[in-house]
Amino acid sequence: DEYGLDLGSVTWVVDDEDHIEGRAPANVEHVADGRSLGDLLRAGEIDAALSGNAGTGRADAPRAGWSAPSQSTEDGPYPLFPDHEVLALDWHLRTGIYPLHSVIALRSELVERDPGLPTALYAAFAESKRRQVEADPEWSALPRLGKQARQLGADPIPYGV
Template identity: 50%
Template sequence: MSSLKSTFTVYPHTRALAEGAVELPGGPLEFVPTKPIIRAYREMVRELAYDVCELAPTTYLMARAAGVPVIAVPVFTKRLFHHGHIRCHAASGIRVPGDLVGRTVGVRAYSVTTGVWVRGLLSDDFGVDPAEVRWVTDDEEHVASYVAPPNVSAVAPGESLVDLLDQGRIDAALTGNAGVGRKGAPKDGWTTGDSGPRPAAEPPYSLFGTPEPLERDWYRRTGVYPIHGVIVVREELVRDNPRLATDLYAAFAAAKRAAGAGRAELVAALAAGAAVPDDEDPIPYGVEPNARSLEALIRYAREQHLLDTPVSVEEIFAPGDYPTA
């Protein structure tokens, strides 16, 4: 097997594979560092630029539905709770989730996975219908053929969510790469330049104040720990080598074991918070331990008009042997 051109985020649990300390049966991956990794998402779904690539889970589901020939293995490089990812302008008057109805909220693109999770938890737990919020974006959708709902609009050329939130022209926005933690399209340096709102008289505040108790309660009730970063492979490679998906999964599992990191180190690397009980793996691989999160994400994608047709958890993964790892 020839070397596979690959890119994914380098965490403690993926480093050994990126650096070649763990290899596939045919040899090491041809690892290509990509920053920000979001740039690779777009390159993969538009150009099939890699053989193996990390993708945002929602981007993957939409790309599959649009006919992009990629297929996933159940390796999820990151999981993250989102109750702390909504910032409100100081003069917005927003105090509870229901106050978002009829307001304008910034998100980098409507299909951003963080946005899908945030809209899902707002709907499920607080009755906030995403269709009753005006969503404002400042970047393209990765899947270029996707047309967002009518309550989604783009900023004017040259403007950004950072500008709009700072000036009070939107009421709230998501944080990090999903919102006001960057400016512009995914390109080198976008997170190291002007990253976040400029100083204002009163800084934006978190909608939920202290989110950790809400995250613990949500996980306890639902079993859903939001997934981010799924590993995909070009579908023709799996057709040509039916063992490839199993071998990739085993290699990522071996890299995780090679990290030798304890739970605390993994939690710190993932910024995972304390919602997951101490006796649970914070980053499990496999279908079964991620099934509830996958089912929730698929449901949210359907409810938010990102997917037109139902899809099952089983059909989104390549055939393979995936013991929990």
């Protein structure tokens, strides 16, 4: 909505394996083995890429595992918006939304068998996050979060239901 792009008209190209069962929508394609989003950008085969800490230059990971070294020696692509960090912070301050990273879902039958499971699982993840932040307050699975967190004040990636 922010820039008038109809997301349904976009062909999404992903370089990660599927984490859930099911069929991806018709407008989702996978990068061919041995290619990366960075390769496709440089070749003009895609117009933009969304990337996190892993970047767009890898040709083998994550299929080879997240710890596998990238085979790309070229610099990654440039941001679509030169002032992207300012725009991201502004958007968060206007909307109160920080980009979603993960969702955990439980099968109903598991919860029926163990009604305390959701609470215990939530507590385990919250404790894990607390320990990580205590050990390294600047750590984040999201790029630049340490710097942005100081600007945002509250925890920008709170856990919740």
